[in-house]
Amino acid sequence: MPEDKEGTFEEEFQIIKDSLEELCRETKSLSVLLIDKAGQLITSAGNVSSLDIPSFATLSAADFAATSNLADLIGEHDFSTLFHQGARKSIYVSLIADKVILAVIFTKETTLGLVRIKVKKTAEKLANMFDRIFQTLESEYSGAVDDEFISEAETELDSLFE
Amino acid sequence: MALINYSSKEINCKIVYYGPGLGGKTTNIKHIYSKVNPENRGKLMSLDTELDRTLFFDFLPVDLGTVKGFSVHFHLYTVPGQVYYNASRKLILKGVDGLIFVADSQIERFEDNIDSIENLDDNLAEYHKKAEEIPLAIQYNKRDLPNIVSLNELEDALNPRGVFSCEGVATEGIGVFEPLKEVSKKVLRKLR
Numbered sequence A: 001m002p003e004d005k006e007g008t009f010e011e012e013f014q015i016i017k018d019s020l021e022e023l024c025r026e027t028k029s030l031s032v033l034l035i036d037k038a039g040q041l042i043t044s045a046g047n048v049s050s051l052d053i054p055s056f057a058t059l060s061a062a063d064f065a066a067t068s069n070l071a072d073l074i075g076e077h078d079f080s081t082l083f084h085q086g087a088r089k090s091i092y093v094s095l096i097a098d099k100v101i102l103a104v105i106f107t108k109e110t111t112l113g114l115v116r117i118k119v120k121k122t123a124e125k126l127a128n129m130f131d132r133i134f135q136t137l138e139s140e141y142s143g144a145v146d147d148e149f150i151s152e153a154e155t156e157l158d159s160l161f162e
Numbered sequence B: 001m002a003l004i005n006y007s008s009k010e011i012n013c014k015i016v017y018y019g020p021g022l023g024g025k026t027t028n029i030k031h032i033y034s035k036v037n038p039e040n041r042g043k044l045m046s047l048d049t050e051l052d053r054t055l056f057f058d059f060l061p062v063d064l065g066t067v068k069g070f071s072v073h074f075h076l077y078t079v080p081g082q083v084y085y086n087a088s089r090k091l092i093l094k095g096v097d098g099l100i101f102v103a104d105s106q107i108e109r110f111e112d113n114i115d116s117i118e119n120l121d122d123n124l125a126e127y128h129k130k131a132e133e134i135p136l137a138i139q140y141n142k143r144d145l146p147n148i149v150s151l152n153e154l155e156d157a158l159n160p161r162g163v164f165s166c167e168g169v170a171t172e173g174i175g176v177f178e179p180l181k182e183v184s185k186k187v188l189r190k191l192r
């Protein structure tokens, strides 16, 4: 069914995006980012225009990985959430389905307690979906692009990396 | 897990520079940073220790732009070479799509290269069932120095898979883009 491939996860992706926007609104947070464990942004909600997203995503993933190594050292399996408190802005980070990182950036407009409850709700809602998505991705991530894409991409690469 | 295409419009490729400490990984990334059109790259980020050695990694995002509706991004990372940072090396290998091994050609670093490539194999084996399928290229760096191991000997010790390899002088930008191009293309071809 080649037509189905075109829209791989398009529907799920929309649900994820909507859930993040809802979370952002309900918690009155600045922004919400969903990041994979390799440090790549999946999607975001809220205001991210002033944020260096690639750096933020990379450091969040590294932060989580470093803390799970720390957890190991004291005999814990993982720390499922991290909280960094600043004078004006804070970051609450949690792990969904053991696979993706949800980061919420918020100010004094809201409270940690509210963020925590709403994040938990969102995580529960999305966990099953992520399990399904990752299972499919692991079984067939190839076939996403065609020969024409490859040859155009290679031409671009040649001129970018001269 | 290799490339992920969550929205079917974004392609993110994670490429990691691996190799012994002070072999020239950061120099490679800095050269790329200085040569790539600023519109196509983000900030170069370094997480250094106070000793000015890379603790976690250097990180450089590079955008290929939009190709047939896909927006293609390459994320380049270096890992710290020092033996005692294996935990952070391992975490950077998470989700890696392509690898460039930067070997130090100097005679006194020969063993360090071998240790490092063995350490790479060990670390990859923990995450990936088929580590040998991850695109890899090797740069034999510091060819400008006088006391270096011959190319044959290096190939023999470090390249049993017979992957793409080339000589490099990273400080002068020689042999920097070739392995990067090679690996990037292989990574994209794997998506087909």
Ligand SMILES: Nc1nc2c(ncn2[C@@H]2O[C@H](COP(=O)(O)OP(=O)(O)O)[C@@H](O)[C@H]2O)c(=O)[nH]1
Pocket (backbone or CB within 6 Å): B019, B020, B021, B022, B023, B024, B025, B026, B027, B028, B054, B078, B081, B141, B142, B143, B144, B145, B168, B169, B170, B171, B172
């Ligand atoms: N002579 C020479 N020195 C190099 C070359 N590449 C890197 N270096 C030097 O080697 C040192 C370590 O390089 P660096 O990139 O920090 O190594 P890393 O630890 O692998 O990231 C620096 O002083 C570089 O200037 C090269 O091709 N030739």
